[in-house]
Amino acid sequence: xxSYLIRRILYALPILVGVNLLTFALxxxxxxxxxxxxxxxxxxxVTPDAIxxxxxxxxxxxxxxxxxxxxxxxxxxxxxxxQKSASMFALDFGYSDDGRSISREIATRMGPSLAIALPTFxxxxxxxxxxxxxxxxxxxxxxxxxxxxxCVLLMSVSGLFYIIGGQFLVSKLWHLVPISxxxxxxxxxxxxxxxxxxxxxxxxxxxxxxxxxIFLEEIGKDYVRTARAKGLSELRVLFMHVLKNxxxxxxxxxxxxxxxxxxxxxxxxxxxxxxxxxSYTIDAINAQDFSVVRAMVFLxxxxxxxxxxxxxxxxxxxxxxVRLQ
Amino acid sequence: MSxxxxxxxxxxxxxxxxxxxIACVWYVRQREHLLLPWRRVxxxxxxxxxxxxxxLFLVIGLLDTLHxxxxxxxxxxxxxxxxxxxxxxxxxxxxxxRVQTEKTYSAPLAVTLYAKESTGDSxxxxxxxxxxxxxxxxxxxxxxxxxxxxxxxxxxxxxxxxLAGLVFVFGGKRWLAQRGWPVRALLVTALIISVLxxxxxxxxxAYHVLGTDKVGQDVLYLSLKSIRTGLIIGTVTTLVTLPxxxxxxxxxxxxxxxxxxxxxxxxxxxSSIPSVLLxxxxxxxxxxxxxxxxxxxxxxxxxxxxxxxxLCLILGVTxxxxxxRLLRGETLKLREMEYIQAAQAFGVSSFxxxxxxxxxxxxxxxxxxLVMDFSALVLAExxxxxxxxxxxxxxxxxxxxxxxxRLEMGREPMVWWALTSAFGFMLVLVLAANLFADAVRDAFxxxxxxxxxxx
Numbered sequence: 001x002x003s004y005l006i007r008r009i010l011y012a013l014p015i016l017v018g019v020n021l022l023t024f025a026l027x028x029x030x031x032x033x034x035x036x037x038x039x040x041x042x043x044x045x046v047t048p049d050a051i052x053x054x055x056x057x058x059x060x061x062x063x064x065x066x067x068x069x070x071x072x073x074x075x076x077x078x079x080x081x082x083q084k085s086a087s088m089f090a091l092d093f094g095y096s097d098d099g100r101s102i103s104r105e106i107a108t109r110m111g112p113s114l115a116i117a118l119p120t121f122x123x124x125x126x127x128x129x130x131x132x133x134x135x136x137x138x139x140x141x142x143x144x145x146x147x148x149x150x151c152v153l154l155m156s157v158s159g160l161f162y163i164i165g166g167q168f169l170v171s172k173l174w175h176l177v178p179i180s181x182x183x184x185x186x187x188x189x190x191x192x193x194x195x196x197x198x199x200x201x202x203x204x205x206x207x208x209x210x211x212x213x214i215f216l217e218e219i220g221k222d223y224v225r226t227a228r229a230k231g232l233s234e235l236r237v238l239f240m241h242v243l244k245n246x247x248x249x250x251x252x253x254x255x256x257x258x259x260x261x262x263x264x265x266x267x268x269x270x271x272x273x274x275x276x277x278x279s280y281t282i283d284a285i286n287a288q289d290f291s292v293v294r295a296m297v298f299l300x301x302x303x304x305x306x307x308x309x310x311x312x313x314x315x316x317x318x319x320x321x322v323r324l325q
Numbered sequence: 326m327s328x329x330x331x332x333x334x335x336x337x338x339x340x341x342x343x344x345x346x347i348a349c350v351w352y353v354r355q356r357e358h359l360l361l362p363w364r365r366v367x368x369x370x371x372x373x374x375x376x377x378x379x380x381l382f383l384v385i386g387l388l389d390t391l392h393x394x395x396x397x398x399x400x401x402x403x404x405x406x407x408x409x410x411x412x413x414x415x416x417x418x419x420x421x422x423r424v425q426t427e428k429t430y431s432a433p434l435a436v437t438l439y440a441k442e443s444t445g446d447s448x449x450x451x452x453x454x455x456x457x458x459x460x461x462x463x464x465x466x467x468x469x470x471x472x473x474x475x476x477x478x479x480x481x482x483x484x485x486x487x488l489a490g491l492v493f494v495f496g497g498k499r500w501l502a503q504r505g506w507p508v509r510a511l512l513v514t515a516l517i518i519s520v521l522x523x524x525x526x527x528x529x530x531a532y533h534v535l536g537t538d539k540v541g542q543d544v545l546y547l548s549l550k551s552i553r554t555g556l557i558i559g560t561v562t563t564l565v566t567l568p569x570x571x572x573x574x575x576x577x578x579x580x581x582x583x584x585x586x587x588x589x590x591x592x593x594x595x596s597s598i599p600s601v602l603l604x605x606x607x608x609x610x611x612x613x614x615x616x617x618x619x620x621x622x623x624x625x626x627x628x629x630x631x632x633x634x635x636l637c638l639i640l641g642v643t644x645x646x647x648x649x650r651l652l653r654g655e656t657l658k659l660r661e662m663e664y665i666q667a668a669q670a671f672g673v674s675s676f677x678x679x680x681x682x683x684x685x686x687x688x689x690x691x692x693x694x695l696v697m698d699f700s701a702l703v704l705a706e707x708x709x710x711x712x713x714x715x716x717x718x719x720x721x722x723x724x725x726x727x728x729x730x731r732l733e734m735g736r737e738p739m740v741w742w743a744l745t746s747a748f749g750f751m752l753v754l755v756l757a758a759n760l761f762a763d764a765v766r767d768a769f770x771x772x773x774x775x776x777x778x779x780x
Binding site: 014015018019022023026027030031035036038039152153155156157158159160161164167168172260263266267281282285286288290293294296297300301304305 | 590591593594595597598599601602603605606607609610612613614616617700704707708711712713714723727731734744748751752755756759760763
């Protein structure tokens with residue numbers, strides 16, 4: 001198990017290197033730092049001095065890949081690639097345009113992001129699976145058909161509508177919770193309740209339909225017939241047997257997103273004014289803060305790969321036939 | 326009046342797609358075995374109804390794709406000068422809606438602005454009242470006549486639509502029945518659409534049916550114009566996705582070895598970056614390139630258009646990985662089949678095996694995934710435009726409409742019509758696309774064992 005994990009982590013390294021190279025190419029080769037400076041300083045009235053100063057402030061006034069003027073290791077370390085891209089492997093993300101340490105921002109903003117994303121994920125999972133099981137229980141009846149129709153309808157509504165509509169209905173019309181804001185501790189419940197509710201509702205359509213397909217596939221198998229032949233009730237068959245055996249396909253889709261919960265949701269956080277990583281990313285995109293976007297891309301893929309490894313481990317927990325070697 | 330046809334980049338791509346689509350239809354029509362699953366689609370009432378709705382959207386989008394520039398009245402030394410404004414045939418059809426802009430917000434079918442303004446009356450007193458609109462209900466002598474006029478116009482429009490629809494119904498009934506298509510569902514839908522269209526046309530002649538937005542533009546016009554943007558995002562993206570996924574997926578699955586390793590590595594790297602972030606990063610960089618090279622574009626329409634094409638390109642490059650993985654898996658399965666081994670034993674070249682034997686047998690996966698992706702892309706456009714990495718802010722789209730109207734929910738009295746229209750049109754488009762995609766999947770998925778009913 002341990003050796004498997006080490007090997008998996010080593011396999012992940014080339015992918016992270018690829019991500020790193022890709023972001024480097026995207027941010028520094030497609031457009032030179034001069035272009036970025038010109039864009040941020042305004043196109044028309046920009047002097048070479050201003051560009052130099054902008055680059056110097058951000059540490060972009062170095063050669064891209066190889067510093068031919070320096071000698072020894074400084075040939076490699078004195079470059080943009082080494083200082084801006086390769087350093088991300090040490091989780092050193094540098095500084096944002098307003099001069100704050102990105103790593104520290106990430107650490108403080110993970111909490112609020114998690115406060116929304118984790119409950120949404122857990123409540124959502126329970127709701128989606130139960131709804132799908134209900135549809136499976138009443139399969140091929142009008143109830144099932146109505147459920148599927150509802151799912152397709154919910155899937156077809158834009159995610160923005162759920163947020164705007166929810167804010168309007170719950171906060172503005174009924175005055176149940178504040179429209180936006182955030183507070184740590186127990187007092188924060190009134191702020192996070194609506195985003196969680198909206199997050200859960202927004203995913204009902206696609207997730208429940210997906211789980212229903214999994215359950216329907218499982219229910220046609222032989223062991224289900226055996227269980228029924230033994231005289232077990234349909235409910236027992238569904239919840240004890242089908243649910244357990246459907247775990248592998250469910251886990252494949254579910255576990256991989258767990259680490260990504262740290263990143264929060266872009267839309268929800270910016271609409272509800274939650275100081276998490278999602279709104280941090282949106283602010284960075286709007287302010288064209290390239291270093292923050294770069295850091296988020298790397299962090300996102302790091303967490304995704306962690307999710308893939310977790311998925312493999314979770315298989316061993318639900319299915320004793322799977323052994324990691 | 327002379328005009329100069331303009332083909333923007335996105336127009337050219339749409340024409341390319343259209344030609345490819347027509348070629349596919351022609352190819353499939355020649356071959357009975359390929360036609361069979363489509364016959365199953367044609368028998369499903371939901372599929373045909375959603376196809377009818379989709380084709381309506383498609384017609385609007387295509388009319389909106391035929392662009393031209395009008396010649397200006399003054400001449401520059403005998404040489405005709407064309408207006409810098411790029412218009413489409415659809416704009417021409419909707420000229421009243423396009424040019425009759427009010428001062429600011431007005432509610433649907435209103436005859437006054439939505440906020441009071443101070444105006445001086447004839448004797449010099451300042452009066453605070455809701456000012457009349459310039460165009461909305463301008464035919465009425467006073468405001469009280471509005472309800473009667475709206476009712477009259479609505480009814481007469483509905484009646485005209487109903488009559489036109491009935492003519493259509495009696496003409497098309499035999500034709501539909503001969504083909505075994507779901508006659509009743511289609512005809513009822515056609516009737517509903519023609520009644521709605523009749524009402525809208527009659528009302529829009531005198532009112533702003535869906536109100537006006539902040540700068541007084543007609544919301545109905547904006548919503549109809551948004552259709553083209555949504556359709557382009559949903560379809561042109563496949564021009565990028567399809568070749569990448571198909572070539573790389575089949576090559577990886579069939580050739581295996583180092584080719585497989587390299588292709589797997591590429592798509593693992595791409596798919597390990599959360600897609601919104603990757604798109605955001607790519608679009609940010611595209612903005613830098615566009616902003617630092619203003620000399621590339623001769624007018625703002627071509628800049629907005631090129632940005633749309635680039636957005637499709639970026640969406641395509643970030644979203645081919647899923648389909649590629651599916652195709653690789655399927656090809657791995659297929660290459661072990663006896664008929665492939667037989668072809669290999671006969672000494673058929675790899676390229677020919679891929680083109681003749683593997684590709685046709687993975688096409689159902691391609692088709693299913695393309696129609697499924699369409700609705701997701703239309704929805705993604707709105708989200709991306711909200712995040713600030715979507716289409717150009719000057720381009721009319723559902724995303725920019727929602728973005729502009731989002732803050733208006735807080736106003737008193739509330740401005741709800743722009744948001745509702747954008748979400749409503751989007752819902753109809755995406756719902757129709759989803760229902761159609763489901764029908765296509767049901768008809769093409771070989772895992773669903775069914776007894777073939779030969780038509």
